[in-house]
Amino acid sequence: MNANAIATPQDGGARSLRFAALLATYMQSANLPLPNSALRFIQGSLSMTDDQAGWIFTAYLGASAITLPLAQWLAGRFGVKLVYQAAIVLLIVGLWLATAATTPLEFVGARIVQGIASGVLGPLSMGISLETLPPARRPKFGAVFTAVVLLGIATGPTVGGWLSEYHGWRSMFYASIPLSVFIFLVVALLLAEKKAETKPPYDFFGFGTFTLSMIGLQMLLDRGERLDWFASTEIWIEAIAFVLGMYLFVVHVLTTKVHFINKSLLRDRNFVLSTVIFFALGVVLLSTMALTSPMLDEILGYPPVTTGLMTLPRGAGLVGSFILMSRYSDRYDQRLFVAAGIALVAYANWMMLGYSPLMDWSPVAIAGAIQGIGLGILMPSISKVAFNTLDPKLRPEGTGFFNLMRAYGSTLGVAVVQLYFFNNTQAMHMALASNLTPYRAAAHSLVSAPLPALAGLNEMITGQAAFIAVLDQFKILMVVMLVVSPLVVFLRKPVSTN
Structure with a gap:
């Protein structure tokens, strides 16, 4: 994050802001595996099939992977505070939609909204945390930040399982809403920002073609079994999107100097x-x-x-x-x-x-x-x-x-x-x-069962x-x-x- 994009408070205010950013980091990583231990309850409540249950994770992951590369550009274009607060509001909306879901598609849609917010919150939380630290402490903070992410992934199923067992599966999403409101208020009160002097450039064509390719592949894998693969027109469209997007992205990388991925890497x-x-x-x-x-x-x-x-x-x-x-x-x-x-x-x-x-x-x-x-x-x-x-x-x-x-x-x-x-x-x-045939002695009793x-x-x-x-x-x-x-x-x- 650019240093001139954000002005931070000092002393207690800086610590409070850093705590809120780390709490947001924990929440966005814990929300990914949160439903893991309560899939049976969620499936029964929403009449969700086994293959649809897999979308609970891929929808969140896929949405966050799409918005992750955009976070820094959005912050530079519209301001860190505005984008961060918008992401928190979007997360709250996604959490509420999950509690109100009555069908599998509604629940998966709520997970997509949560994932979109998560992809923005992760890198911006890191940037806000670094800006609240003295320069001498910043190089070692990356390990602390990653440890918080891993802690969220590690404890998410435990928290979700406990809440689901004693308070119903919807409570796992309700519990995150007041924490999100707290983070929003801390950021609103303590985070000041400076708008970037120039609009940051971004390779939208490279990002768009790469994203198109990944979405096509993700949908193909998620929907292929249910739609009998290439017997379905939808699967053909998704396969074409994957191949075309990847082709355009590779050509773009090879033929332009400035693009989504720096060739020097x-x-x-x-x-x-x-x-x-x-x-x-x-x-x-x-x-x-x-x-x-x-x-x-x-x-x-x-x-x-x-x-x-x-x-x-x-x-x-x-x-x-x-x-x-x-x-x-x-x-x-x-x-x-x-x-x-x-x-x-x-x-x-x-x-x-x-x-x-x-x-x-x-x-x-x-x-x-x-x-x-x-x-x-x-x-x-x-x-x-x-x-x-x-x-x-x-x-x-x-x-x-x-x-x-x-x-x-x-x-x-x-x-x-x-x-x-x-x-x-x-x-x-x-x-x-196939072993349960009338010719096997163990299966004789099944004839009249x-x-x-x-x-x-x-x-x-x-x-x-x-x-x-x-x-x-x-x-x-x-x-x-x-x-x-x-x-x-x-x-x-x-x-x-x-």
Whole structure:
């Protein structure tokens, strides 16, 4: 954020403003996985199908990924205070719409509104927080800010599960409204701003074509299974939007000097390879959560409060290892930590392949904690490797692109695992049910079985098929990390900053 875009108060006012900005950061990250532990309640209340439940996460992620690159331009064009307050109001509207939703599409629409606000709040909260700090404290604040983001992601399912269990699922969104009003009032009273002297330029063509491509791909993945893929005109339109948007974007990047992504970023080997690894990290970071909570809640029948609590070991490992790495790892070669983080994440996903319907809580807690530690080691180390060799002039643009790739990794990752989950569930259901034939002794009694008994048997088979499908998705996430692991060998050794 430009220093001349915002004037900040001093002393207590600065601390209050920074607290409000960090609270907004926590809220916008916690709201992403907030419904995770209460999907069964939400689906039952809104008559939502399993594939529509996946849209709860992809709608929020996709909308935030679209507005994330626009946040700085909007702040420079209209003023930080105005844009920030507008984003808070939009978040409140999205929260209220979620509580008032009576159909799946209304709820997904509310999540899109929340995601639009989230994409703006994240980077502007960072800028406001930095402006309230003395210059000497700013370089180390990035780790604090990221820790708050991770804390929100880690505790969101727990908070949502507890509120849903005792106060109904709508209460999780009601609870955020007074906090949002508090943030709005603090910003209104304490944040002063200066309008930018010149209107900042922006590559709307590059941004538009890239966004068109990503929206087309996202919709294709989300809607393809329901519409029987390319038998549907809508899927063809979405596929064309993806291909055309990506083609125009690539041509634009190759043929213009100033555009949405600075080509100079692509000349730094460490930055490019680290961005690919960070994209893979985004795939695993939220996809695991999007699989684990429904597995516990819907398939194994845990209550929402228990489902939420079982995500805490992963969150504790993630936040704890991230903080330790941010403080004490600078004296060592960061590539070693990158390799160690990837290995731990892959190992944790391998442990998840051993989940069983007969297990207790301990395998989930142990595997989650190991994966959280691995992610907490990987995130700061890969960030340091990415920016250590990058020209300081390119770091602001690089930071935006780096985080954008993680966001798209998360939204596409959730869409892909949801897609394969439904396909594999159907395939496994057919494979298991094919053994129930009149020629098998175990199936003889089914010939005269009453309809409720047959329905119960079908439900049991569906549950078994769904559980096997979940394990298959953990295997995909493990493969994703293994595929990017060789890239560590090609990373250059970071320059020591000591």
